Amino acid sequence: MARKFSFKGGIHPPHSKKKTEHLTIEQFPAPQKVIVPLSQHIGAPAKPLVKKGDRVLAGQLIAESSGFVSAVVHSSISGTVQSVGPFPHPCGKKVISIEIENDGLNEMAVFSPLLNWRDAAQGELVQKIQAAGIVGMGGASFPTHVKLSPPSNKTIDTLIINGAECEPYLTADHRLMLERTEQLLTGILILKKILSAQKCFIGIEENKLDAIQAVTPLLKDQKYREIKFARLKVKYPQGGEKQLINAITGREVPSGGLPMDAGCVVQNIGTAVAVCDAVIHGVPLFERVVTVCGPVVKHPKNYLVRIGTPLRLLLEATETDLSAAKKVIMGGPMMGTTQSDLDAPVIKSTSGILVLDSVQPGVREHPCINCGHCVHACPVHLIPSRLAKFVEKENMEEAVEWNIMDCMECGSCTFVCPSKINLVHFIRLGKFRVQAMRAAKAPGK
Ligand code: SF4
Numbered sequence: 199m200a201r202k203f204s205f206k207g208g209i210h211p212p213h214s215k216k217k218t219e220h221l222t223i224e225q226f227p228a229p230q231k232v233i234v235p236l237s238q239h240i241g242a243p244a245k246p247l248v249k250k251g252d253r254v255l256a257g258q259l260i261a262e263s264s265g266f267v268s269a270v271v272h273s274s275i276s277g278t279v280q281s282v283g284p285f286p287h288p289c290g291k292k293v294i295s296i297e298i299e300n301d302g303l304n305e306m307a308v309f310s311p312l313l314n315w316r317d318a319a320q321g322e323l324v325q326k327i328q329a330a331g332i333v334g335m336g337g338a339s340f341p342t343h344v345k346l347s348p349p350s351n352k353t354i355d356t357l358i359i360n361g362a363e364c365e366p367y368l369t370a371d372h373r374l375m376l377e378r379t380e381q382l383l384t385g386i387l388i389l390k391k392i393l394s395a396q397k398c399f400i401g402i403e404e405n406k407l408d409a410i411q412a413v414t415p416l417l418k419d420q421k422y423r424e425i426k427f428a429r430l431k432v433k434y435p436q437g438g439e440k441q442l443i444n445a446i447t448g449r450e451v452p453s454g455g456l457p458m459d460a461g462c463v464v465q466n467i468g469t470a471v472a473v474c475d476a477v478i479h480g481v482p483l484f485e486r487v488v489t490v491c492g493p494v495v496k497h498p499k500n501y502l503v504r505i506g507t508p509l510r511l512l513l514e515a516t517e518t519d520l521s522a523a524k525k526v527i528m529g530g531p532m533m534g535t536t537q538s539d540l541d542a543p544v545i546k547s548t549s550g551i552l553v554l555d556s557v558q559p560g561v562r563e564h565p566c567i568n569c570g571h572c573v574h575a576c577p578v579h580l581i582p583s584r585l586a587k588f589v590e591k592e593n594m595e596e597a598v599e600w601n602i603m604d605c606m607e608c609g610s611c612t613f614v615c616p617s618k619i620n621l622v623h624f625i626r627l628g629k630f631r632v633q634a635m636r637a638a639k640a641p642g643k
C-alpha cells in the first residue's frame with residue numbers, strides 16, 4: 199500500500215463534490231460586457247493603459263503593474279472600452295475596473311509562443327509568466343512571478359504542486375488534472391526549472407482516483423520523471439501551504455514565516471496550467487475554470503469563464519433558484535468570501551461560486567465547555583478557544599503572544615465546536631485589530 203501523506207489536526211467536512219466532479223469543463227459564452235478589475239491579486243493594483251472608446255482585443259494588455267508585487271491585466275473579450283471607474287468587486291467594495299462592451303468578434307491579440315522553453319533562461323521564463331499576469335489561482339492570488347523570485351539568501355530545494363482541492367464543492371482543479379494533464383505536467387516542469395528545485399511533488403487527495411489514474415502513468419514517462427506523486431489523505435485543510443509542506447517533506451514553516459523559509463514553493467494546479475499556456479503558447483491569463491454548485495443550483499457546472507463575467511450570469515445559466523438562496527460564496531464554504539452584489543465579476547482567483555440555502559448559526563450560540571475539539575482540529579497548533587476569549591476581552595497583546603497572526607482562517611475550529619461558537623469570526627476580528635494597531639504604530643503615523 200502506497201504511503202499516504204498528511205498533517206496533524208484538520209477536519210473531515212462532507213466533500214459535496216459528487217454533482218460536479220464528473221462534469222467536463224464547458225466554455226461559458228463570452229458575455230455582452232465584462233468588468234475587469236485592476237486589483238485581482240495581492241499587492242498594488244494595476245494601472246490602466248486604455249481609456250473610454252479604445253478598441254481592445256481578447257488577450258490584449260489593458261493595465262500594467264505598478265510595482266514588483268503587482269500583476270498586469272488583459273482584456274478577456276474583443277470590444278470597446280466603455281469606462282474606467284469604480285465597479286462592484288468580490289471583496290465587497292467598489293474597485294477601479296475597466297468596463298468593456300463585447301463586439302461579438304472574439305478577435306484575439308497576437309501571442310508570442312516559446313516552443314523551446316527548455317533552452318530559455320530562467321529569467322526569460324519568469325518574464326513570460328509576469329507578462330501573462332499569472333497569480334495564484336487557488337484563492338490566495340499572490341503574483342506568481344514574485345513567488346518564483348525568492349531572495350538570494352533563500353534556497354528552494356522543493357516544489358510542491360497542490361492537487362488537494364480540499365474545500366468542499368470545488369472541482370475546478372480536479373477537472374484540470376483530468377482534462378489538461380500534459381499541460382499541467384509541462385507547467386510543473388517549467389516551474390521546477392525556474393526554481394532549480396531538486397525535488398518536485400504533485401500531491402493529490404486519494405479521493406480523486408481518476409485524477410491519480412490520469413497523472414501517475416505519465417510520471418513514468420522519461421519527460422516527466424522528475425515529478426513525484428504524493429498520495430494525500432483526505433482531510434481539510436490538506437491544501438494549505440504549511441500543511442502540504444509538512445505532510446510531504448516533514449518540515450515546519452516557522453511561526454510568521456513563509457514556505458520559502460522551509461525551502462519550499464507551493465503552486466496550485468490551475469496556476470501550473472496557466473504557466474504552460476503562458477510560456478509555451480504566449481497566452482495570458484484572461485479566463486479560468488469556475489465550479490458553480492450548491493443546493494439551489496439546478497444545473498451545477500465546471501465552466502471555463504472569461505475574467506470579468508458578472509456572477510449573476512453564471513447563476514442564471516445554471517438556473518439557480520435565487521429566491522431560495524441564503525448565501526452566495528466565492529470560493530469554497532470554509533474559506534470563501536460571501537458575496538453581496540451579484541454584479542461583481544469573476545476574477546483570477548475565483549475557483550467557484552457556491553450558493554447555499556442555509557446560513558451558519560450566530561457568533562456565540564452556547565458557552566464553551568472546554569472540550570478541546572477546536573485545539574485538536576487546528577492545523578497550525580493554536581488554541582482557538584483561548585484566542586477567541588482574548589479577542590472578546592480586547593486583550594490583543596496576549597492574543598499576539600499566543601500566535602493569533604498564524605491563524606490561516608481555515609474555519610476548522612468553528613466546524614468542530616459543539617457549542618457552535620464562530621471561533622474563526624473572533625480570530626479574524628482579532629487579526630484585523632492587531633493589523634490596525636501595528637499600522638497605527640508604524641513610522642510616519
Ligand atoms: S481558523 Fe485559525 S484557529 Fe481556527 S482551526 Fe483554522 S488556523 Fe486554527
Ligand code: SF4
Nearest residue numbers: 566567569570572615
Ligand atoms: S470546541 Fe468550542 S466548546 Fe470545545 S473548547 Fe473549543 S470553543 Fe470550547
